[in-house]
Amino acid sequence: MKKVYWKPVKTSWQIHVIIAIVSLICIASVELFKIKIKKSNYQEKVKAAQLMDSSIKVLKKYRLEKIGPIDPEVDPVDSGIIGTLITPITSNSGVREAKLATVNPNWAAVMIEIFNKADIQKGDTIAAGFSGSFPALNIAVLSAAEVMKLKVVAISSAAASTWGANIPDMSWLDMERILNENKLISNRSVAASLGGSQDRATGMSKEGKELLRKIIERNGAELIFAKDEQTNLDTRMTIYNEKSGDAPIKAFVNVGGGTISVGTRIGKQLFKPGLNKNPDYEALQIDSVMTRFAKEDVPVIHMTKIRALSGKYGLPYTFSIIPRPGEGALFSSYVYDKVIVSATLFIIVALLIVFIKMGYGGRLFSVDNSKKEKGTSEPMV
Numbered sequence: 001m002k003k004v005y006w007k008p009v010k011t012s013w014q015i016h017v018i019i020a021i022v023s024l025i026c027i028a029s030v031e032l033f034k035i036k037i038k039k040s041n042y043q044e045k046v047k048a049a050q051l052m053d054s055s056i057k058v059l060k061k062y063r064l065e066k067i068g069p070i071d072p073e074v075d076p077v078d079s080g081i082i083g084t085l086i087t088p089i090t091s092n093s094g095v096r097e098a099k100l101a102t103v104n105p106n107w108a109a110v111m112i113e114i115f116n117k118a119d120i121q122k123g124d125t126i127a128a129g130f131s132g133s134f135p136a137l138n139i140a141v142l143s144a145a146e147v148m149k150l151k152v153v154a155i156s157s158a159a160a161s162t163w164g165a166n167i168p169d170m171s172w173l174d175m176e177r178i179l180n181e182n183k184l185i186s187n188r189s190v191a192a193s194l195g196g197s198q199d200r201a202t203g204m205s206k207e208g209k210e211l212l213r214k215i216i217e218r219n220g221a222e223l224i225f226a227k228d229e230q231t232n233l234d235t236r237m238t239i240y241n242e243k244s245g246d247a248p249i250k251a252f253v254n255v256g257g258g259t260i261s262v263g264t265r266i267g268k269q270l271f272k273p274g275l276n277k278n279p280d281y282e283a284l285q286i287d288s289v290m291t292r293f294a295k296e297d298v299p300v301i302h303m304t305k306i307r308a309l310s311g312k313y314g315l316p317y318t319f320s321i322i323p324r325p326g327e328g329a330l331f332s333s334y335v336y337d338k339v340i341v342s343a344t345l346f347i348i349v350a351l352l353i354v355f356i357k358m359g360y361g362g363r364l365f366s367v368d369n370s371k372k373e374k375g376t377s378e379p380m381v
Helices: 013-032 042-067 096-101 107-117 135-147 172-181 206-218 229-244 265-270 289-295 306-312 338-357 360-364
Strands: 004-006 035-038 125-131 151-157 189-193 222-224 249-255 274-276 300-303 332-335 378-380
Touching: 013 338, 042 107, 042 135, 042 172, 096 306, 107 135, 107 274, 125 135, 125 229, 135 151, 135 172, 135 249, 151 172, 151 229, 172 189, 172 206, 189 229, 206 222, 222 229, 229 249, 229 289, 249 289, 289 300
Parallel strands: 125 151, 125 249, 151 189, 189 222, 249 300
Antiparallel strands: 004 378, 035 332, 274 300
């Protein structure tokens, strides 16, 4: 029986170069022509970010007209809502970079994202504990709530840490009132405490305490000044339940590290930044507003550790100008175009089959057989 022999066709280097070039062009096309996909709740996120942006601009105008010029060394992005180092209503030290990071209006979109993950629906009622230390985050919460038509039962602390809302004539409660008067937000704090140590401004000057009382009074909030932390906590829970009426509270939002809201410093660390649906057992052992709501299976939203939250939601921690509303991974992402990917795969496979497997490459760039090296014939099965 005779064996049939064949000699593999030698593919020229030109064919390899052509296949490589075409493949690179195809792959580059896949990378360059991606499709922009809008994320879930896109319209709500954009509206909330735009509302927060408008709110910051209104407060900046008020600051320039009523308070004075903005110090570019303190507030390099010219937001108008960064406080100063020390004033009579300053409670403790704060991180200026963290305060600056929150003046990004797209934090309102973060709140839309979190509210939806917490299964909060339009028209629901939520409770909030606001801190004068992070006025921008308070505005983010209220902007998102406005877009989702949420009722917010909020209790604020009047004092603020360094670089927060610590200007006596432009405290957080003043900012809230200004935004309400400009019809940007409909929800306002129903009650407020002095804030600071023990939530009673312990250690602050007599002048500072008097200024804090006047701030609360002129903004029409109920003063919370309890004899001890337990009474303070009970008072807050009573206010939340009474002011919410018959509507169930669907979430509690804590901004900053208020003593009564988070409990001790350890309690603040036991709740993770962002949404907490099922806190750890250890977190529930410290009595606070957050733990009381958590024990009632109410989702707790803990807005703290700004750097970590910025990274999680794709927001810049530092910037030279305030980002525009609608910028970032929260709003859209780029994905590969399936048509281009399929076409690329087809073209590359077709080139390999036609020019390599079927041997047309050798015919296109024919090699002089007389100059070919004599190779060993291979048996063909």
